[in-house]
Amino acid sequence: MNLRQLTIRPFPTASRHDTYLLETEGRFFEIGKDTAKLLEYLQANGGDEESISRYAEVHKGMLSKEEIVCFLDGLEKRLESGRNSNGDQRKSFLYHKDFISATTLRKYSEVLKNLFRPWLMGAVVVVFAGLEAAYFLHYRDLLEQTPISIYLIAGLYLFMAFSSLVHEIGHAAACRHYGVPHGNIGLGLYLNLPVFYTDVTHVWKLSRQQRCVVNFGGVYFQMLLLIPLLTAAIIGGNGLLDYMILLINFNFALTLNPFFKFDGYWMMTDILGVANLRKKGNEWIKYVVNKIRGKEISVRPYILSLSPWAKCGLAIYTIVVNIFFCFYFFYVIPQFFIYFYKTFPDRFLQLMTELSYQQMPSWSNMQQIILQLLFFFLFLFMTYKILSPLIRRIRWAKA
Numbered sequence: 001m002n003l004r005q006l007t008i009r010p011f012p013t014a015s016r017h018d019t020y021l022l023e024t025e026g027r028f029f030e031i032g033k034d035t036a037k038l039l040e041y042l043q044a045n046g047g048d049e050e051s052i053s054r055y056a057e058v059h060k061g062m063l064s065k066e067e068i069v070c071f072l073d074g075l076e077k078r079l080e081s082g083r084n085s086n087g088d089q090r091k092s093f094l095y096h097k098d099f100i101s102a103t104t105l106r107k108y109s110e111v112l113k114n115l116f117r118p119w120l121m122g123a124v125v126v127v128f129a130g131l132e133a134a135y136f137l138h139y140r141d142l143l144e145q146t147p148i149s150i151y152l153i154a155g156l157y158l159f160m161a162f163s164s165l166v167h168e169i170g171h172a173a174a175c176r177h178y179g180v181p182h183g184n185i186g187l188g189l190y191l192n193l194p195v196f197y198t199d200v201t202h203v204w205k206l207s208r209q210q211r212c213v214v215n216f217g218g219v220y221f222q223m224l225l226l227i228p229l230l231t232a233a234i235i236g237g238n239g240l241l242d243y244m245i246l247l248i249n250f251n252f253a254l255t256l257n258p259f260f261k262f263d264g265y266w267m268m269t270d271i272l273g274v275a276n277l278r279k280k281g282n283e284w285i286k287y288v289v290n291k292i293r294g295k296e297i298s299v300r301p302y303i304l305s306l307s308p309w310a311k312c313g314l315a316i317y318t319i320v321v322n323i324f325f326c327f328y329f330f331y332v333i334p335q336f337f338i339y340f341y342k343t344f345p346d347r348f349l350q351l352m353t354e355l356s357y358q359q360m361p362s363w364s365n366m367q368q369i370i371l372q373l374l375f376f377f378l379f380l381f382m383t384y385k386i387l388s389p390l391i392r393r394i395r396w397a398k399a
Contacts (some may be wrong), residue, residue: 016307100186164196
């Protein structure tokens with residue numbers, strides 16, 4: 001392990017203990033004070049056997065030479081494992097593919113970073129909130145507006161893709177505003193949901209408040225996009241504007257959801273001051289279950305090192321998020337398959353009948369067939385990506 005490649009800096013969290021951020025080759029790890037002191041000493045004095053012996057002698061009673069060597073071997077393996085798995089926030093995706101390079105994106109983010117001046121952000125949020133309130137107070141029933149057609153659906157899909165791209169450019173511009181690099185923009189599959197993403201791994205170098213701004217940057221850019229649309233809709237709107245406004249508002253609700261690993265999750269991470277929020281919450285649940293069962297507990301969960309308010313926040317979040325995912329996997333997805341089983345054969349038969357009589361297929365029926373098949377195959381792909389590593393491990397164990 002090349003100690004010179006390691007960068008160590010303070011990492012503000014809600015923990016009552018000092019925490020530090022370890023950076024190596026664009027990857028980041030949270031470490032404790034003792035680990036930081038050890039690595040900084042070895043960086044300054046060399047990582048040879050003599051330096052390790054001197055450190056163990058100076059800190060007698062804390063770590064033996066053998067324990068330090070064992071720790072360094074384990075750290076090297078962990079860093080190597082992270083290197084092989086391309087560890088960044090994209091590891092949350094079952095599939096991902098970059099399509100706009102960081103170099104190309106930087107041409108735009110460098111200019112647009114000026115939109116993150118605090119006074120301008122405040123003004124935009126206030127104007128947006130006022131227009132949203134005015135619009136929805138006089139909201140008209142969509143069913144009385146523009147009738148749905150294949151052209152309207154296609155146009156809305158294109159607009160949604162454009163809006164999502166604007167969202168991701170917002171994250172990149174926020175990174176440039178705070179002077180940290182951003183990566184590529186791409187398309188990924190999170191669970192069974194196709195989503196755009198921007199590689200903003202280097203935001204861990206920023207303060208918690210600055211990271212919140214970066215995470216909010218995507219929604220902020222969509223607010224900028226919405227302001228002229230809301231203004232036009234209030235002055236004399238039409239059904240197409242209504243659909244566009246509703247689509248972006250629906251996107252806000254999805255991306256600010258703190259349960260999926262979208263912007264809301266990362267904002268919750270920074271508000272609570274707990275990295276790896278879900279993992280550390282589940283550690284606490286395992287700890288509570290083992291304590292109730294009377295099992296021996298060898299490792300204290302991270303939650304016990306937090307300040308009281310952060311401890312309470314993490315506990316509430318963990319309980320709510322597990323209830324949500326139980327609802328999603330054990331109710332929403334089964335309900336889809338029940339609906340699929342009941343309706344898809346009849347819809348498909350109707351389509352075949354219309355085609356056999358050389359009739360124009362019903363667009364609403366076609367739309368339902370396409371959406372059901374898309375959800376079905378995305379679910380199958382999600383299941384395959386989740387189970388394939390487990391199947392490989394079972395095969396290796398039997399070999």
